[in-house]
Amino acid sequence: MKQYRVVQVGCGGMAHHWIDMAGNTPDLEIVGLVDLNRQTAEECAKRHGLPASVVFDTLDQALSMAKPDIVFDVTVPAAHHEVTLAALKAGCHVFGEKPLADSMERAKEMVAAAKASGKLYAVMQNRRYLPQMRGLRKALDDRLIGDISTVNADFYLGAHFGGFRDAMDSPLVLDMAIHTFDQARFICGEDPIAVYCHEYNPKGSWYKGHASAVCMFEMTNDVVFTYRGSWCAEGLNTSWESEWRVQGSKGSSKWNGANEIIAEVVSAPDGFIYKHDRITIQPLDTRLVGHDGCMDAMMTALREGKEPETVCTDNIKSLAMVFGATESAKTKQRVEIGA
Numbered sequence: 134m135k136q137y138r139v140v141q142v143g144c145g146g147m148a149h150h151w152i153d154m155a156g157n158t159p160d161l162e163i164v165g166l167v168d169l170n171r172q173t174a175e176e177c178a179k180r181h182g183l184p185a186s187v188v189f190d191t192l193d194q195a196l197s198m199a200k201p202d203i204v205f206d207v208t209v210p211a212a213h214h215e216v217t218l219a220a221l222k223a224g225c226h227v228f229g230e231k232p233l234a235d236s237m238e239r240a241k242e243m244v245a246a247a248k249a250s251g252k253l254y255a256v257m258q259n260r261r262y263l264p265q266m267r268g269l270r271k272a273l274d275d276r277l278i279g280d281i282s283t284v285n286a287d288f289y290l291g292a293h294f295g296g297f298r299d300a301m302d303s304p305l306v307l308d309m310a311i312h313t314f315d316q317a318r319f320i321c322g323e324d325p326i327a328v329y330c331h332e333y334n335p336k337g338s339w340y341k342g343h344a345s346a347v348c349m350f351e352m353t354n355d356v357v358f359t360y361r362g363s364w365c366a367e368g369l370n371t372s373w374e375s376e377w378r379v380q381g382s383k384g385s386s387k388w389n390g391a392n393e394i395i396a397e398v399v400s401a402p403d404g405f406i407y408k409h410d411r412i413t414i415q416p417l418d419t420r421l422v423g424h425d426g427c428m429d430a431m432m433t434a435l436r437e438g439k440e441p442e443t444v445c446t447d448n449i450k451s452l453a454m455v456f457g458a459t460e461s462a463k464t465k466q467r468v469e470i471g472a
């Protein structure tokens with residue numbers, strides 16, 4: 134018998150990769166699948182070669198009958214609260230999809246429940262686990278460009294999802310910018326203090342809510358992080374990872390969100406405009422990438438009794454950037470961020 138029994142809740146688009154990851158992890162076994170729509174769970178089981186007996190009507194039923202050690206929460210953001218609390222109450226660890234929750238109040242309740250339970254609740258932030266992100270972070274840690282003052286991210290994609298995102302109030306900031314905000318914290322190693330954000334829905338948008346936003350974050354250690362983003366941008370798209378520029382006291386670095394990571398550092402501090410050396414930053418070799426890298430980190434932490442980078446007590450700081458931004462957009466005020 135495998136060491137960790139897993140019930141996965143949510144069998145929609147993202148769910149398949151989670152089941153594949155479980156299949157690729159020697160000590161994980163899927164013993165339950167639950168979806169609001171039973172047929173979705175049944176089709177999911179069939180597609181992955183799992184027996185029909187793994188499908189349960191409700192999470193409560195799966196928890197009591199399949200007796201899992203871990204619950205994978207791959208439901209929509211609005212359901213993360215109820216799924217996580219039920220799983221923790223049943224004594225399970227929870228690995229959940231981002232965003233942690235659909236409100237700060239609920240997120241705090243979930244983090245408090247995780248702390249009280251002594252179980253691990255960690256969140257999927259797959260974009261941290263990219264060789265380019267790790268390479269950039271290492272170069273900055275090694276002080277290639279000196280003391281960091283400014284981090285800029287641009288995110289422009291025309292994403293035609295259909296489904297729950299089209300109906301959300303803040304699809305970009307709540308469902309996508311959580312990645313970019315979390316990446317910003319990872320890149321500069323700083324936490325948010327305050328934000329000013331303007332959200333809007335661009336002309337021709339196919340979203341009901343705001344699909345574009347511009348944000349300015351004050352971070353710890355006097356770092357400023359700016360974000361410009363749209364999920365409703367046709368043409369000249371960035372990658373899903375965003376385009377990044379980091380300015381330091383000795384130089385600047387840029388990552389185009391794909392394979393080019395470069396820096397220019399002062400080589401001759403003389404004259405009106407100084408001379409710079411151009412440096413190519415190498416991606417850092419990672420054993421597993423993206424979702425698989427984050428799953429591996431969460432599992433390694435669980436096996437070793439440690440906390441992964443994306444443990445809920447840390448991840449809530451990235452979520453606080455999201456809700457600080459949406460509050461600022463509503464009130465048109467600078468909002469202080471506390472997680």
Ligand SMILES: NC(=O)c1ccc[n+]([C@@H]2O[C@H](COP(=O)([O-])OP(=O)(O)OC[C@H]3O[C@@H](n4cnc5c(N)ncnc54)[C@H](O)[C@@H]3O)[C@@H](O)[C@H]2O)c1
Nearest residue numbers: 143144145146147148168169170207208209210212230231
């Ligand atoms: N990390 C990433 O890159 C990434 C990418 C896509 C989606 N996601 C996240 O994954 C999650 C799921 O997204 P998706 O694209 O698979 O959505 P989806 O709508 O395709 O699937 C969600 C499924 O959850 C089910 N569900 C909803 N509430 C439930 C409940 N209370 N109990 C049981 N089942 C429930 C729905 O019936 C649906 O089948 C979201 O949080 C989303 O933000 C993350």
